[in-house]
Amino acid sequence: MDAPADTLVYFIAGYAVIFLIMGIYLASLIIRYRNLRQEEDTLKSLEENDR
Amino acid sequence: MKTQPRLLLIIDFISVILLIIATILVFFVVPTEAVMGLVQKVFYFHVAAGWVGMMAFFTALVAGVAYLVTKQARWDRVGLAGIEIGIVYMLINIITGSIWARPIWNTWWTWDPRLTTAAIMELVYAAYLMLRSGIEDPERRARFSAVYAIVGFVSVPMTFLSIRIFRTIHPVVVGSGDPAATGAFDMTPAMSQTFFFSLITFTVIFVSLLWHRVRLADLSERVEQLKIRLSQ
């Protein structure tokens, strides 16, 4: 019986893409969240100072 | 509403565990397919990512209808979250589909129904975002986004059908299909289990991401409100 085709490179490429994109999106969510929290805290303290 | 709800933390934890197990299954447990070799294993997460893309679009549809009926702004944020996640995971689906096609059919792109429909869905998502960026009034933006999500979603099955009647060389995995399609493979029980496990894993991941993205949108809205209050 013939051996299966050697497609290791494509397998690695495929999973690299999957984890890379998932990771980037997750990172973007985290970064955006942190930035907004900082902004929220800053704005809140400004509001406090106004009073 | 600032710290993560406990349920969300649990879902996060479960999705990480599931992803680790799924990855182990794919990399080490499931057998290699006899003809295509290792690249066939990409299929497990490729389909799962496409599944997330479709769940995401469906979420946007439900959110759209809910918004039009209730007029609660939260639904608009859910819709946006759905579309955003859909874009990301459909992209994974498209790129892995291309990577899979290359060694099997010796081409980077196959104009087959599933891959083409995925690309078209991606364009609908992009159009949705462009619509949103062109409208400034938040209420109108929410209404129009809801309408387009509905129109877009309704069009997808017909798009798929039209291309399917048009041609197919996509592997037919479950059930019978066009016998002339190459790239088909039979699934052993181990493969089926890995396949369904991947689907479940990505479903949980989707729920987690959706919840997080909606929280992000809520936070963004709070910040906007603060800015408005401060400028008065």
Next chain:
Amino acid sequence: MMPATPFFRAMSAILWKDLATELRSRELLSGMLVFSLLVLLIFNFALELDAKARANVTAGVLWVTLSFAGTIGLNRSMAVEKDRGCLDGLLLAPVDRTAIYFGKTLANLVFMLIVAAIIIPIYSILYNQNLFIPGLLLVILLGSIGYVVVGTLLASMAVQARTRDILLPILLFPVIIPVVVAAVKASGGYLQSIPFDEISPWLNLLGVYDVIFTSVAFMVFEYIVEE
């Protein structure tokens, strides 16, 4: 409060208004027509066609032309309403919102069919191909209906955005693909005299699309214009 004007009267009123306006100014039709002819011309040079290749490609060229000319017509048709404040006026009237939509859609359909009616003979002459086949005309009707039903809906949104001109094609084309695919295949089928059995799935698809999206538009349009 019950709409004072019955549905069909309101719809016809809007239809006649658009037709009458266009009869006087003719700017919409002339724009669509000139554009279509230019597209046909460009295709002549873009696709080096011998007689045989032409038969395969005619259906595609026809529908690409109609699709692009259609966006021009839709944009103009809705922009006029917005810019001259007609839409606000219409909305103040005690008229069922959906009647406005159907009136506009019918007007857009008429315009599109007029353009098709003109470019078909021209195409037949330029490319020495008979396009006056009843089946083909049916496909053009069904395809135009689908196009215009969704197009009017999306144009009424696009016209209110800052990026209005570029936005309509971007919103419309991904969603209109079933129509284009089915129309091209059915048109090609009739042109090449393929047995009806092979054409009928495409006609069915067109019919289903038209019915589904007319229903969707019926339910959804009032949300676009409520303010």
